[in-house]
Structures are given as C-alpha cells and as structure tokens.
Amino acid sequence: MNRGGKQAKHSVSFEITTASPEETARIGSNLASVLEAGAVILLIGDLGVGKTVFAQGVARGLGVDSPVTSPTYTLVSEYDGRSLPFYHLDLYRLNGDDPFEELGAEEYLSADGVTAIEWPEKIQRVWHGDCITVTLEHLVGDSRRIEIQSAGSSSIDALESYLKTVAEPGANG
Numbered sequence: 288m289n290r291g292g293k294q295a296k297h298s299v300s301f302e303i304t305t306a307s308p309e310e311t312a313r314i315g316s317n318l319a320s321v322l323e324a325g326a327v328i329l330l331i332g333d334l335g336v337g338k339t340v341f342a343q344g345v346a347r348g349l350g351v352d353s354p355v356t357s358p359t360y361t362l363v364s365e366y367d368g369r370s371l372p373f374y375h376l377d378l379y380r381l382n383g384d385d386p387f388e389e390l391g392a393e394e395y396l397s398a399d400g401v402t403a404i405e406w407p408e409k410i411q412r413v414w415h416g417d418c419i420t421v422t423l424e425h426l427v428g429d430s431r432r433i434e435i436q437s438a439g440s441s442s443i444d445a446l447e448s449y450l451k452t453v454a455e456p457g458a459n460g
C-alpha cells in the first residue's frame with residue numbers, strides 16, 4: 288500500500304448505456320474535449336461493438352475534419368485536430384510476438400496528442416500508468432454498455448472534468 292504523499296484515489300470509473308452509434312460517438316467527443324496532450328485511450332470490446340465509432344467521436348471532439356476510418360491495415364493513422372493531433376491505432380492484426388516498438392507506436396504514448404488504441408490486449412505489453420480504458424459490450428439491438436475507467440492522475444482529472452461537463456444542463460451540444 289502506498290502511504291506516500293499522493294492522493295489515495297487510484298481510479299475513477301462510470302458506466303453509460305448508449306442506444307445508437309451517434310450516442311457512442313458523442314461520448315467520445317465529449318471526453319475528447321477534456322483531454323490533454325499525451326492522453327491514451329484503450330478501446331476494449333468485440334468486433335463490431337463500436338470501438339471505431341467511439342474513436343471517431345474522439346476525433347470529432349479534437350476538431351479532426353477528415354474522415355476517420357479503421358486503421359486495420361496501417362496500424363496507425365495520424366490526424367490533425369484543431370486542438371490536438373489524434374493518433375488512432377488498431378492492433379487487431381498484430382501478431383503477439385511483434386515488438387510494439389517496431390511499429391514506432393510507442394512514441395505515440397507520450398506524444399503531443401491524444402492516442403486511441405483498439406485491441407491493446409493484442410500485444411504483450413502491460414498498460415500501466417496514466418490511461419483511460421473504455422470497455423464496450425453488446426446489449427440487445429443497437430444498445431451498448433460502455434464502461435469508462437481511468438488510472439493515473441491526468442486521466443482521473445480528465446474523467447472528473449468530463450463528469451462535471453456532462454452534469455451541467457445544456458453543456459452537451
């Protein structure tokens with residue numbers, strides 16, 4: 288147990304259920320508006336659950352104008368956002384033995400922008416430190432359960448700001 292001078296709070300998490308892709312994207316977009324450079328979002332869930340839809344929302348929230356498609360074949364796509372650059376990684380096709388470093392992807396984790404990673408569990412890397420984990424689950428029809436969890440002080444601050452933003456009436460456009 289860490290009894291040092293740091294805050295005792297280790298994570299913040301909450302759950303939302305969405306009924307459409309637009310709603311899922313809007314959560315990503317609202318979340319993006321409270322993120323700072325270096326933020327890392329891990330997107331977890333089955334194929335077709337909405338990880339890319341969520342990432343598209345994040346891109347929109349960062350002011351990316353160009354269309355964001357799944358970077359399955361390129362592994363990493365880079366976008367210029369009006370507020371911050373957006374790095375979108377999809378590790379689905381990655382062989383577990385490929386060193387993550389070979390992708391040149393490691394640098395995005397401490398980059399000048401926001402990084403969203405689909406299938407982070409595909410590589411044998413321990414995701415530690417500051418990150419936001421978004422876990423999506425299929426419910427019936429177009430409903431999805433989305434759990435958002437943060438670990439590390441920047442991510443915790445971001446999620447607390449997000450929760451304040453969405454709690455204010457009229458704060459969502």
Ligand code: ADP
Nearest residue numbers: 306307308311334335336337338339340429431
């Ligand atoms: P993934 O990246 O997880 O494989 P995608 O984001 O590419 O999945 O695709 C999600 C699919 O599910 C899209 O076709 C989207 O329109 C559909 N969908 C239906 N309901 C939702 C919802 N509530 N949230 C996100 N996507 C949804």
Ligand code: MG
Nearest residue numbers: 338339357405
């Ligand atoms: Mg995808």
